């Protein structure tokens with residue numbers, strides 16, 4: 001080969017435009033065809049992952065929830081050693097999500113302030129209402145029970161239930177985009193919790209997807225972002 005990089009072999013240098021990432025010039029630009037493909041793929045993955053999760057026995061689910069609670073405690077020792085007075089949002093389990101209410105109750109006993117997410121307005125960030133065992137509940141959006149109070153809190157920690165996840169810290173949820181909108185608005189310590197078997201090679205992160213700080217399954221911590 002003659003010349004530097006073989007440039008002398010061609011009448012004009014080869015065009016490398018095809019090697020430029022499509023989002024190089026505008027980081028928020030999305031190819032509409034690609035966005036549609038990813039949305040369709042995610043819908044199919046959600047259905048499959050949810051069908052597998054619902055097939056677990058009650059005993060299996062309880063074991064998983066207990067193991068996740070222990071792994072969460074281990075993570076908090078590192079990330080938030082003193083939980084007293086800290087607002088920690090969990091979730092009211094739906095669609096066979098691991099039931100972490102006992103863990104939230106134990107946090108309450110340790111002096112933390114548990115909270116639950118609420119969709120007060122469609123296509124908007126979630127708001128967080130205080131919760132404690134036995135708190136009065138009402139039906140919220142999607143029939144999810146939410147605390148019957150108008151009080152709202154700013155969480156220090158937010159648990160994000162995972163339908164699917166990948167090892168880069170990205171979450172597949174129910175397709176409403178609520179957690180992404182919430183994390184775009186403020187930056188609590190966001191911890192994904194879900195089943196080890198819900199791991200995907202990638203969720204094909206899009207510009208609106210925000211990586212979580214950590215991902216916890218019944219097998220322990222699967223991803224943890226570098227600590228600030």
Ligand SMILES: Nc1nc2c(c(=O)[nH]1)N(C=O)[C@@H](CNc1ccc(C(=O)N[C@@H](CCC(=O)O)C(=O)O)cc1)CN2
Nearest residue numbers: 091092093094117118119142144161174175176178179
């Ligand atoms: N237990 C629990 N509570 C939670 C959440 C969660 O994931 N788990 N959320 C976590 O965010 C929020 C509710 N998330 C929701 C996500 C999607 C839709 C929804 O309407 N989904 C549409 C599909 C949307 C689409 O594909 O465009 C549907 O199923 O019809 C509703 C609520 C707040 N509370």
Ligand SMILES: Nc1ncnc2c1ncn2[C@@H]1O[C@H](COP(=O)(O)OP(=O)(O)OP(=O)(O)O)[C@@H](O)[C@H]1O
Nearest residue numbers: 042171172173174175176177178179180181184208
């Ligand atoms: N920050 C944002 N601003 C505006 N729209 C957003 C934002 N984040 C997500 N969305 C919209 O929400 C839609 C669903 O997103 P995605 O598939 O990531 O949902 P999800 O994370 O699975 O849902 P959820 O968090 O509700 O469980 C996206 O197509 C996008 O249009």
